Amino acid sequence: MISIQNVNKWYGDFQVLTDCSTEVKKGEVVVVCGPSGSGKSTLIKCVNALEPFQKGDIVVDGTSVANPKTNLPKLRSRVGMVFQHFELFPHLSITENLTIAQTKVLGRGKDEAIEKGLALLDRVGLKAHAHKHPGQLSGGQQQRVAIARALAMDPVVMLFDEPTSALDPEMVNEVLDVMVQLAQEGMTMMCVTHEMGFARKVANRVIFMDKGQIVEDCDKEAFFGDINARSERAQQFLAKIL
Numbered sequence: 001m002i003s004i005q006n007v008n009k010w011y012g013d014f015q016v017l018t019d020c021s022t023e024v025k026k027g028e029v030v031v032v033c034g035p036s037g038s039g040k041s042t043l044i045k046c047v048n049a050l051e052p053f054q055k056g057d058i059v060v061d062g063t064s065v066a067n068p069k070t071n072l073p074k075l076r077s078r079v080g081m082v083f084q085h086f087e088l089f090p091h092l093s094i095t096e097n098l099t100i101a102q103t104k105v106l107g108r109g110k111d112e113a114i115e116k117g118l119a120l121l122d123r124v125g126l127k128a129h130a131h132k133h134p135g136q137l138s139g140g141q142q143q144r145v146a147i148a149r150a151l152a153m154d155p156v157v158m159l160f161d162e163p164t165s166a167l168d169p170e171m172v173n174e175v176l177d178v179m180v181q182l183a184q185e186g187m188t189m190m191c192v193t194h195e196m197g198f199a200r201k202v203a204n205r206v207i208f209m210d211k212g213q214i215v216e217d218c219d220k221e222a223f224f225g226d227i228n229a230r231s232e233r234a235q236q237f238l239a240k241i242l
């Protein structure tokens with residue numbers, strides 16, 4: 001579903017990604033971890049073409065991101081993205097947040113978009129809040145709305161970039177629960193997160209990045225099974241978060 005092929009990216013002279021390659025199969029959940037500044041956000045943004053890269057390619061469900069002929073807005077509409085800071089539209093109601101891209105990007109009728117949005121809001125346990133504005137919800141609730149908003153576009157994959165790291169601790173689980181449910185329903189997911197409980201529960205693979213490189217890319221069982229078999233950099237990192 002996602003094939004990352006020798007991606008190299010520079011910001012000016014600074015090489016932020018070096019020869020990154022990996023694959024995410026349909027229905028797979030891949031967790032990406034690694035120190036701050038290692039390039040996790042950059043890599044995930046390259047997958048839905050929010051960041052350009054200079055070498056290599058990424059193919060999402062058969063569509064090449066690097067091919068200049070690719071319709072990038074169309075590709076982006078099929079890749080759900082959830083960020084650390086929710087990024088809901090503050091001046092719109094929750095219902096409007098859930099419907100605006102459905103009507104403007106996918107051309108759905110208003111009634112259909114509202115029905116879909118409310119069904120997803122119900123799924124993340126927030127149906128009663130449809131009329132409110134984002135500022136009236138807690139961080140955990142806003143992040144669940146952001147997940148519902150991404151799902152409203154019927155994405156073929158979902159990308160998460162540290163979706164719980166800006167939340168107060170007591171709100172982390174309500175968001176992880178939604179993500180676990182999505183994973184168990186078979187959604188293809190690439191998740192930057194340091195929530196290793198989530199990784200242990202639903203990840204198929206774990207990728208460890210350092211200094212712009214994919215240093216480890218292995219099955220969950222291998223990743224957590226014998227930490228001593230991991231690279232030194234991964235061990236040092238894991239020692240801090242496990």
Ligand code: ADP
Nearest residue numbers: 011014016034035036037038039040041042043
């Ligand atoms: P992570 O998500 O792992 O913390 P990032 O992908 O955000 O890492 O950043 C990787 C590196 O790229 C960092 O050194 C960061 O400072 C640098 N970087 C990120 N965005 C930019 C940018 N727009 N311009 C220049 N450097 C950037």
Ligand code: MG
Nearest residue numbers: 040041042162
């Ligand atoms: Mg980041």
